[in-house]
Amino acid sequence: MSSIIEIKDVSKAFGGVIANQSISVNVAEGGITGLIGPNGSGKTTLFNSVVGHHPIDEGSIKFEGAEISKLKVPQIARLGLLRTFQQTRIYSKMNCVQNMQISIPHRNSGLLDMFRGHSPETSDRALELLEFVGLYSKRNLIAGDLSFGQQKLLEFAMALMNEPKVLLLDEPTAGINPTLINGLIDRLKLANEQFGVTLFVIEHNMRVIMNLADHIYCLAHGELLAEGKPDDIQNDQRVVDAYLGAH
Amino acid sequence: MSVSQKTFLLYAFILLGGILAPFVFPNYIAQFATLWLMILFALTWDMMGGQMGYNSLGNIIFFGVGMYASAVVQIARLYEVAEYTSHSGAPKVDFGWTEYLSGMGFGIIAGALAAIFIAVILGRIVFGLRGPYFAIGTLGAAIAAGELVGAWDYIGGGGGITSLPFPGTGDERSLFFYFALFALALLTFAFLKWLYSRRYVLAVNAIRDDEDKAEAMGIHTLRYKTVTWAMSASFLGMAGAVYGNMAGFIEPLEVAFPTITFGIFMVLMALLGGKGTLWGPVLGAVVFHIIKEFTWTHFLGWQWVALGMLIIINVAYFQQGILGWAQEKWPDFFGLTVDESDTREAVEEASK
Amino acid sequence: MDNISLLVLAPVLNVQLLVDGLLIGAIFALVAYGLALVWGVTNVKNLAQGDFVMMGGYIAYSMTLVGIHPLWALPVAVVVMFCFGWALYKIVIYRVVDKDLFTSLLATFGIAIVVQQVLNLIFGPEVMIAESGFEVGEYLDGGLTVSNVKIIAFVMALILALIVVLFMKQSRMGQAIRATSQNARAARIMGIDTDRVYAFTFALNAAICGAAGVLISMIWVIQPYFGTSYSIRAFVIVTAAGLGNLPGVIMAGLGLGALEQFGAFILGAEFQQAIVVGLLLVILVIRQIQQSRHRQVVK
Incomplete structure (x- = not known):
């Protein structure tokens, strides 16, 4: 499989704190890549660098072969590289359907497209995806009134609505009722298989990530510690030490 | 009666009321004319503050810019501007309806264009500010605009400009401007009613709810913000053009850039009625205008405290x-x- | 621009403007420190800041009317304004303190209008001064004249600032205020009555403003509507210096005082307000450019 995202020697410091130190990660096209590491190991910083949230100090980030580290968030999003947030973010005063309708891809939208009406296909697709994540019955509710877990599902559906090539998920199962986690894993896998969306996932829940990913990177103290297949990572002594705090 | 019939009746009632009001209450024409202006103010402010979450305290800039642009264009067709403004009385020349109306037409267009121009430029400067910084920045810009115009002698400076004389009688004059503002308010409302049914409104609402998320989803946020401000500005610019002719005298601080009066009224009216809705600002403007006229009549001296x-x-x-x-x-x-039926099929079944 | 050449020809004029600017700038810094305090702790951007200053000024003015020296107004203004601030918090501010930022901005704007108008109804729109009767000192062979009251006001401003800083460092309440400003939720969990802290902070700020107003009324002029430009000045200083940066606030305050004096001398006194507003816009633009380097916005 070829790499759709190539992160090469990326470093990022905030003031004196080095969050990422020359990290190289490749995300395989069509696969599910995992990113793990203890708290504060720089996972979210790496995500933020990839989606253009902040400029990087050194290194290069390529998406489909083109350098994107100089681009800004909306430009990168329009290329088809999308992220969800750790602290779930939805449009809290709009209802679920509207949240979905505005999440259509904006890749080719021109100046006058903003005055277009809502197409029936868009609405159909919105309802379909709401059904896919199990929020169909809540579709007319104001999104801010949903529970945290439901908001997470809505955010996931919104991301799929955008038809991304790659989806960066920041802790998709955090805060979700454990009984619902299996359902979520199934949906993530389905999205990957059926819609062909490459997934790049930060996750703390080991059971989830070992189940989900086909390749895993582990960060610790801002540096890349290990990479490999889930089984290799699980048995890697350095990873175990990092999580248990041994040095 | 169905919903659409009720809506139709409501619109017919408003339209008819608007047309008949100046004839039924001839003593209150000025108040009614101002009411339409207030409705326009509240609606255009709500485009920014209510729908998009950019609480501007300086939208009054576009009103003033439109007013001055229109005045200069109208004067420039007939006189040398600098000479006209330096004689505060104006060199009097008789001219008829055709000149006046065509001049005003050009003036309104010029007012809208100038306001759009300023909105685009100003947008580049202030759209990197969020929340309170945006509010304070725009407030500062409005105060600065008034001071700047006051120092610009070509357009009359702090002394102001006398508008071109109205060719008709006093009664014709008040009717004329009543209907001009009425038409402008209707135009604004109709445009926004259409606009708020478009994809546009979801995008600006998304910016209001979470701009970072909107950016992360690839929405052209800067484009939406600029276009919104330009549209809001164009209506304010046209209103300024009409109001400048109606007032008869243009002056930077009290008439063109009244930051503390009209500039704040528009915010207050939208909030009072309920921001982020189409009817809220209209409702707020009506209620506010009634309260204001009441306090201005009965609590003179204390009206500002009341405000x-x-x-x-x-x-x-x-x-x-x-x-x-x-x-x-x-x-x-x-x-x-909440729709209790859980799946789409169930809903489709039920609707059959 | 004749005045620029005047500055070149008579260098002592520069000294005069600079000294005047620094003396007044200290009071600006005091007011701005109060704003930064309220802003940092309660997250309320107080647009009525300058109007609190004017209230303090009118307290001093009223006392001169009955023959009391305006310096005695300092403790009076502090107590009166503290109570006023506390009451205001309990009536209005507590309702908006946890709401979105525009709400609190607008609420304090409403307060500003009410204060201005009530002052106008009581005292009228004329420009007033609280006569202190101090002499004018001459320095540098008479080239530099500084009225003694300005120096006294400057020293008073320093003492007041010192008291507030010591209070914040040493007292229980000061510590509670600082804790709340860093993390209100954690402070609440640790048993701090944050609502009381907010009320106290708001009241303390009003007291600081009141004291500053007394000083202003002695060395400059007061007028019901002049408050707005003090509010804008405070915003300019805080925006330039950043929150919780006391040395920055002092430097920015002194700098603003000096800049204004030079600006008003060169362009004319009628542009004083325009200069302050212009500075606000310039600083906001600079802050945006700084932030955009990090792909951030000014929040």
Whole structure:
């Protein structure tokens, strides 16, 4: 499989704190890549660098072969590289359907497209995806009134609505009722298989990530510690030490 | 009676009321004319503050810019501008309806274009500011605009400009401007009613709810913000053009850039009625205008204190506004319901 | 621009403007420190800041009317304004303190209008001064004249600032205020009555403003509507210096005082307000450019 995202020697410091130190990660096209590491190991910083949230100090980030580290968030999003947030973010005063309708891809939208009406296909697709994540019955509710877990599902559906090539998920199962986690894993896998969306996932829940990913990177103290297949990572002594705090 | 019939009746009633009002209450023409202006103010402010969440305290800039642009264009067709403004009395020349109306037409267009131009430029400067910084920055810009125009002698400086004389009688004059503002307010409302049914409104609402998320989803946020401000500005610019002719005398601080009066009224009216809705600002403008006329008549001297109190009570105790309050009280009426049938098939079954 | 050449020809004029600017700038810094305090702790951007200053000024003015020296107004203004601030918090501010930022901005704007108008109704729109009767000192062979009251006001401003800083460092309440400003939720969990802290902070700020107003009324002029430009000045200083940066606030305050004096001398006194507003816009633009390097916005 070829790499759709190539992160090469990326470093990022905030003031004196080095969050990422020359990290190289490749995300395989069509696969599910995992990113793990203890708290504060720089996972979210790496995500933020990839989606253009902040400029990087050194290194290069390529998406489909083109350098994107100089681009800004909306430009990168329009290329088809999308992220969800750790602290779930939805449009809290709009209802679920509207949240979905505005999440259509904006890749080719021109100046006058903003005055277009809502197409029936868009609405159909919105309802379909709401059904896919199990929020169909809540579709007319104001999104801010949903529970945290439901908001997470809505955010996931919104991301799929955008038809991304790659989806960066920041802790998709955090805060979700454990009984619902299996359902979520199934949906993530389905999205990957059926819609062909490459997934790049930060996750703390080991059971989830070992189940989900086909390749895993582990960060610790801002540096890349290990990479490999889930089984290799699980048995890697350095990873175990990092999580248990041994040095 | 069906919903659409009721809506039709409502619009017919407003239209008819608007047309008949100046003939039924001839003593209140000026107040009614101002009411339409207030409705326009509230609606255009709400485009930014209510729908997009960019609470501008400086939208009055576009009103003033439109007013001055229109005045200069109208004068320049007939006189040397610098000479006209330096004689505050104006060299009097008789001219008829055709000249006046065509001049005003050009003036309104010029007012809209100038306002759009300033909105685009100013947008580049202030759209990197969020929340309170945006509010304070735009407030500063409005104050600065007034000071700047006051120092610019070519357009009359602090002394102001006398508008071109109206060719008709006094009664014709007040009727003429009443209907001009009425038409402009209707135009604004109709345009926004159409606009708020477009994809546009979802994008600006998304910016209001979470701009970072909107950017992360690839929405062209800067484009939407600039276009919104330009549209809002164009209506304010046209209103300024008409109001400048109506006032008869243009001056930077009290007439063209009245930051503390009109500039704040527009915010207050939108909040009072319920921001982020189409009808809220209209409702707020009507209620506010009635309160204002009442206090100005009966509490003269204390009217400003009353206004300040109204702002405080409004934002501290009645934040959701009239429409927001209604929405909380009767959610069913606004369609905020849970659909119990769990799947799409079930809904489709039920609808058969 | 003749005045620029005047500055070149008579260098002592520069000294005069600079000294005047620094003396007044200290009071600006005091007012701005109060704003930064309220802003940092309660997250309320107080647009009525300058109007609190004017209230303090009118307290001093009223006392001169009955023959009391305006310096005695300092403790009076502090107590009166503290109570006023506390009452205001309990009536209005507590309703908006946890709401979105525009709400609190607008609420304090409403307060500003009410204060201005009430002052106008009581005292009228004329420009007033609280006569202190101090002499004018001459320095540098008479080239530099500084009225003694300005120096006294400067020293008073320093003492007041010192008291507030010591209070914040040493007292229980000061510590509670600082804790709340860093993390209100954690402070609440640790048993701090944050609502009381907010009320106290708001009241303390009003007291600081009141004291500053007394000083202003002695060395400059007061007028019901002049408050707005003090509010804008405070915003300019805080925006330039950043929150919780006391040395920055002092430097920015002194700098603003000096800049204004030079600006008003070169362009004319009628542009004083325009200069302050212009500075605000310039600083906001600079801050945006700084932030955009990090792909951030000014929040």
